[in-house]
Amino acid sequence: MSIPYKPDVVEAEAQQYWRDARCFEVDEDPSKDKFYCLTMFPYPSGKLHMGHVRVLTISDVIARYQRMQGKHVLQPMGWDAFGMPAENAAIKNRVPPAEWTYRNIDEMRTQMDRLGYAYDWSREIATCRPEYYRWEQWLFTKMFDKGLVYRKNSVVNWDPVDQTVLANEQVIDGRGWRSDALVERREIPQWFMKITAYADELLEELDRMPGWPESVKTMQRNWIGRSEGVELSFDVQGEEEPLTVYTTRPDTLFGVTYMAVAAEHPLAKKAAAGNREVAAFIEECVKTDASEATLETMEKKGMPLGISAIHPLTGDEVPLWVANFVLMSYGTGAVMAVPGHDERDWEFAKKHGIEIRQVIKPADGTRIDIQAEVYVDKGVLVNSGEWDGLDFEAAFNAIADHFEKTGRGRRAVNYRLRDWGVSRQRYWGAPIPIIYCDDCGAVPVPEEHLPVVLPEDVQVTGAGSPLKDMPEFVDVACPKCGKDARRETDTFDTFVESSWYFARYACPDADTAMLDERAAYWTPVDQYTGGIEHAILHLLYSRFFQRVMRDEGLTDVSEPFTNLLTQGMVLKDGAKMSKNKGNVVDPQELIAKYGADTVRLFMMFAAPPEQSLEWSDEGVQGSYRFLKRFWHAVLDHTVAGPVAALDASALDDDQKALRHKTHQTIRKINDDIGRRSSFNTAIAASMELLNAVNRFEDDSEQGRAVVHEALEAVVLMLSPMTPHICHALWKALGHDTAVIDQRWPAVDESALELATIELVVQVNGKLRGRVVVPADAGKDAIEQFAIADDNVQRFVGGKDIRKVIVVPGRLVNIVV
RNA sequence: GCCGGGAUGGCGGAACUGGUAGACGCGCCGGAUUCAAAAUCCGGUUCUGGAGACAGAGUGGGGGUUCGAUUCCCCCUCCCGGCACCA
Numbered sequence: 001m002s003i004p005y006k007p008d009v010v011e012a013e014a015q016q017y018w019r020d021a022r023c024f025e026v027d028e029d030p031s032k033d034k035f036y037c038l039t040m041f042p043y044p045s046g047k048l049h050m051g052h053v054r055v056l057t058i059s060d061v062i063a064r065y066q067r068m069q070g071k072h073v074l075q076p077m078g079w080d081a082f083g084m085p086a087e088n089a090a091i092k093n094r095v096p097p098a099e100w101t102y103r104n105i106d107e108m109r110t111q112m113d114r115l116g117y118a119y120d121w122s123r124e125i126a127t128c129r130p131e132y133y134r135w136e137q138w139l140f141t142k143m144f145d146k147g148l149v150y151r152k153n154s155v156v157n158w159d160p161v162d163q164t165v166l167a168n169e170q171v172i173d174g175r176g177w178r179s180d181a182l183v184e185r186r187e188i189p190q191w192f193m194k195i196t197a198y199a200d201e202l203l204e205e206l207d208r209m210p211g212w213p214e215s216v217k218t219m220q221r222n223w224i225g226r227s228e229g230v231e232l233s234f235d236v237q238g239e240e241e242p243l244t245v246y247t248t249r250p251d252t253l254f255g256v257t258y259m260a261v262a263a264e265h266p267l268a269k270k271a272a273a274g275n276r277e278v279a280a281f282i283e284e285c286v287k288t289d290a291s292e293a294t295l296e297t298m299e300k301k302g303m304p305l306g307i308s309a310i311h312p313l314t315g316d317e318v319p320l321w322v323a324n325f326v327l328m329s330y331g332t333g334a335v336m337a338v339p340g341h342d343e344r345d346w347e348f349a350k351k352h353g354i355e356i357r358q359v360i361k362p363a364d365g366t367r368i369d370i371q372a373e374v375y376v377d378k379g380v381l382v383n384s385g386e387w388d389g390l391d392f393e394a395a396f397n398a399i400a401d402h403f404e405k406t407g408r409g410r411r412a413v414n415y416r417l418r419d420w421g422v423s424r425q426r427y428w429g430a431p432i433p434i435i436y437c438d439d440c441g442a443v444p445v446p447e448e449h450l451p452v453v454l455p456e457d458v459q460v461t462g463a464g465s466p467l468k469d470m471p472e473f474v475d476v477a478c479p480k481c482g483k484d485a486r487r488e489t490d491t492f493d494t495f496v497e498s499s500w501y502f503a504r505y506a507c508p509d510a511d512t513a514m515l516d517e518r519a520a521y522w523t524p525v526d527q528y529t530g531g532i533e534h535a536i537l538h539l540l541y542s543r544f545f546q547r548v549m550r551d552e553g554l555t556d557v558s559e560p561f562t563n564l565l566t567q568g569m570v571l572k573d574g575a576k577m578s579k580n581k582g583n584v585v586d587p588q589e590l591i592a593k594y595g596a597d598t599v600r601l602f603m604m605f606a607a608p609p610e611q612s613l614e615w616s617d618e619g620v621q622g623s624y625r626f627l628k629r630f631w632h633a634v635l636d637h638t639v640a641g642p643v644a645a646l647d648a649s650a651l652d653d654d655q656k657a658l659r660h661k662t663h664q665t666i667r668k669i670n671d672d673i674g675r676r677s678s679f680n681t682a683i684a685a686s687m688e689l690l691n692a693v694n695r696f697e698d699d700s701e702q703g704r705a706v707v708h709e710a711l712e713a714v715v716l717m718l719s720p721m722t723p724h725i726c727h728a729l730w731k732a733l734g735h736d737t738a739v740i741d742q743r744w745p746a747v748d749e750s751a752l753e754l755a756t757i758e759l760v761v762q763v764n765g766k767l768r769g770r771v772v773v774p775a776d777a778g779k780d781a782i783e784q785f786a787i788a789d790d791n792v793q794r795f796v797g798g799k800d801i802r803k804v805i806v807v808p809g810r811l812v813n814i815v816v
Numbered sequence: 817g818c819c820g821g822g823a824u825g826g827c828g829g830a831a832c833u834g835g836u837a838g839a840c841g842c843g844c845c846g847g848a849u850u851c852a853a854a855a856u857c858c859g860g861u862u863c864u865g866g867a868g869a870c871a872g873a874g875u876g877g878g879g880g881u882u883c884g885a886u887u888c889c890c891c892c893u894c895c896c897g898g899c900a901c902c903a
Contacts, residue, residue, distance in 0.1 A: 040903095042903090043902090043903050045903090080903070083902080083903065084901085084902065084903085085902085085903085156901070157901075165901075166901080167901040167902065168899095168900090168901055168902075169901075169902040169903095170901085170902085215820055215821060216820085218819080218820065219819060219820050219821095219898075222818090222819050222820080223819075223898090223899085223900090225819095290900095290901085291899075291900085291901095292817095292818085292899050292900075293817080293818090293898090293899055295817090296817040296818065296899085297817050297818095298817090325817095329900090344817090417900095418900070420900080421900080421901080423901095424901065425901090426901085493901070494901095494902095494903070495903085498903085531897090531903090532820085532821080532896095532897060532898085533897060533898065533902095533903080534898095534903085535820075535897080535898070536819090536820095536898060536899080536900085537898085537899095537900065537903095538903085568821095568822095568896090568897095569896080569897085571896095574895090576896090602841095605828090605829095605840085605841070606828055606829080606841085606842095607828070607829070608829085608830095610821090611821095611822080611829090612822085612896070612897095613828085614827080614828055614829095615828095616827075616828065616841095616842070618827090618828095618841095618842050618843065619827090619828065619841070619842055621842085622841050622842055622843095623841085625841095625855095625856095626841080628855095628856090629856095671832085672832095675832090676832070678832080680828095680829070680830085680840085680841095681829095681830070681831095681832090681839085681840080683840080683841090684829090684830075684839065684840035684841075685839090685840080686840095687840055687841075688839075688840070691840090758836095759836095760835085760836045761836095762835085762836085762883085762884075764883070764884085765835090765882095765883060765884040766884090767836055770836080791869090791870080794870095802883085803883065804883095805835090805883060805884080807835055810835055810836080811835055811836070811884095813835080813883055813884065814883090815883045815884090
């Protein structure tokens with residue numbers, strides 16, 4: 001009996017070896033083929049949870065696999081260290097956010113090491129360090145100079161009791177999470193980055209990104225939401241300024257029977273001044289949170305403003321409404337409404353008794369009743385004066401031309417994408433490097449004064465940012481004129497830090513520039529892995545920032561991530577693991593009980609990476625059992641002494657069959673890991689091969705040689721998933737090199753050749769039998785074999801054969 | 817509400833390009849080993865009928881295309897992710 005499998009001993013030994021040999025620290029070597037493998041860096045929330053373990057393991061498997069393919073692999077790790085949870089913990093425990101954060105980082109780093117991840121720790125980043133955030137402050141000032149940032153009013157959630165701005169997450173059923181007060185929308189001045197300036201490039205490049213999942217690219221396309229339409233203006237009674245609206249359906253213009261503006265729109269505010277009902281309605285509208293999901297799902301309400309616009313073609317008066325579903329932040333904050341040909345407008349018109357006018361009819365002549373059902377498809381114009389009979393495209397062009405000629409409108413491309421608001425009224429973030437001067441206005445902090453360091457020794461109370469009460473932070477001299485001025489106390493959205501960290505890993509210690517020449521070697525990231533919840537915001541902001549850095553001359557790279565893998569969540573009892581639900585499984589306990597390899601193996605085996613993973617304690621035990629079987633299979637084999645060289649020409653049929661299985665498995669796992677990131681099936685294939693080895697009882701010289709080859713293959717191919725046990729078993733198989741430095745096993749094509757193959761025989765598409773035929777049998781011969789089968793005869797006998805379909809290597813289908 | 821995804825045995829999943837539905841693992845049942853238990857090993861395990869050979873049904877629901885559909889098309893239900901201040 002061989003020695004027992006002791007994961008704690010095996011794992012400590014392997015980790016010691018990697019540490020001593022500095023296996024994962026890499027330099028920039030132009031002679032080598034680089035592979036940059038990256039995980040979305042974690043927020044240091046306290047301890048690792050299973051979601052972390054999953055994504056980190058997926059990435060580690062890819063990194064180790066690529067290394068065995070001969071790549072020069074960089075896999076760094078760091079911390080997305082700014083964020084709200086640190087402030088919440090600070091309020092609760094009276095610990096400064098910085099202290100809490102650094103403590104969590106230390107704990108999580110220790111846990112990661114215990115899981116055996118192949119990180120180059122010499123490149124570790126924490127975004128809350130001034131050495132890091134000074135460079136995003138610097139880039140912000142460069143963007144300021146280029147006009148890529150600007151300040152404007154925008155809506156936030158305001159808690160009227162706590163007198164503070166709330167994140168959407170802190171609004172629960174329209175109320176503040178701490179005060180329980182009804183949340184209000186309030187406008188405050190905030191800084192914006194002009195991501196819309198890159199909208200077209202961000203959209204178009206998606207077509208040239210084969211390494212990203214289609215679903216993510218589709219979501220980004222829809223999010224950017226490019227549309228072609230017409231911007232046109234309606235005169236408003238008693239107003240100097242016309243009301244401008246954007247529409248993608250100028251062909252429906254004759255069907256406009258009302259217009260609607262947002263509650264924050266100047267026309268609505270003006271009307272409210274003279275109309276108590278309107279004022280009350282607007283006040284009502286403001287008492288909701290600012291999220292789009294809320295606005296889109298709540299009951300559609302509106303109120304006539306008592307003023308009218310003039311239809312630019314017919315001269316008709318069109319009543320003006322204020323409506324809760326019109327967004328001030330999208331387009332011009334006003335819409336023209338065509339109830340006959342827009343679903344929402346139709347419902348609103350029905351509810352408020354507004355006229356519904358048909359101006360489009362189906363091109364195929366189908367009759368419709370516009371009063372009974374809305375018609376939103378494109379068709380042919382009716383009731384539209386001189387444009388009657390035109391189709392969508394002709395009408396679009398004719399009407400657009402008309403407006404351009406009269407100077408009352410123009411063709412316009414519109415984006416759903418809005419500029420990125422980066423101001424946060426919070427303490428634990430990177431200070432926005434701006435100084436306000438009464439004379440000079442908003443002045444960016446000069447480069448020689450950067451970084452603007454966030455004071456770390458503070459008391460956080462939850463009632464506004466503590467920075468506001470720190471004169472030593474706020475009171476400064478204007479960098480332009482020297483007069484007394486005030487420093488901006490808002491901090492950056494934490495997405496700013498995560499929009500460029502991937503490039504900084506290449507040169508984390510560069511102290512004279514944001515990026516240096518080392519970034520040119522490592523970027524772009526070859527493989528990026530993270531949660532699907534980041535499909536839009538983080539990934540789009542990163543693509544934007546990469547381009548800003550490019551245009552600043554810091555890099556030639558436009559797309560930060562060549563290949564993207566989005567992993568699913570870890571569930572228990574069908575729900576996401578969370579403290580609230582009380583269904584959290586602590587990785588630490590499992591590692592203590594079974595070892596890191598078992599946890600890693602289960603994570604990779606239980607589900608394909610993109611899908612959600614259902615946690616199972618029994619499943620973990622199964623993985624542990626497999627590793628024990630694996631351990632003993634190798635040690636029982638080696639304990640019998642040295643193995644002779646394999647002679648492929650001297651094998652009997654059973655030995656050939658095992659060899660066939662070995663090389664077939666290598667080919668399959670190559671494809672599973674290398675091409676389709678299908679780690680679960682790769683592990684299943686390894687298990688099958690090991691099962692075949694365990695069933696194979698042959699102590700002859702060549703029998704043991706064939707087993708040795710199979711076991712070496714399994715050790716090599718499982719080593720990305722379970723690196724520690726494979727480190728030990730590789731030595732046990734008689735090697736004095738480390739498995740981490742081995743090359744991936746090669747397929748011996750000659751071992752895959754077969755004399756006969758089994759085919760499935762169907763009759764009318766139903767399985768009726770199996771036949772074994774020579775591998776080189778022709779179609780006619782295969783038909784003969786198939787029809788001769790006894791069971792097939794029962795279904796074919798005496799009937800006319802209409803057709804026989806032979807799928808080479810797979811099946812025969814006889815149609816009778 | 818809008819955008820993206822998902823649904824396959826008792827459970828997690830496999831079937832990759834329209835070609836054997838259920839690989840692999842868990843659980844369960846039976847057996848071996850043991851004083852006993854744990855651990856381990858061997859066999860069985862989609863459902864229904866049948867001693868069996870085998871037959872019928874079967875991939876969320878309804879329709880369609882095809883010699884053949886988990887896979888393609890249309891409609892529907894439920895679940896998950898995102899919706900711009902959670903990260």
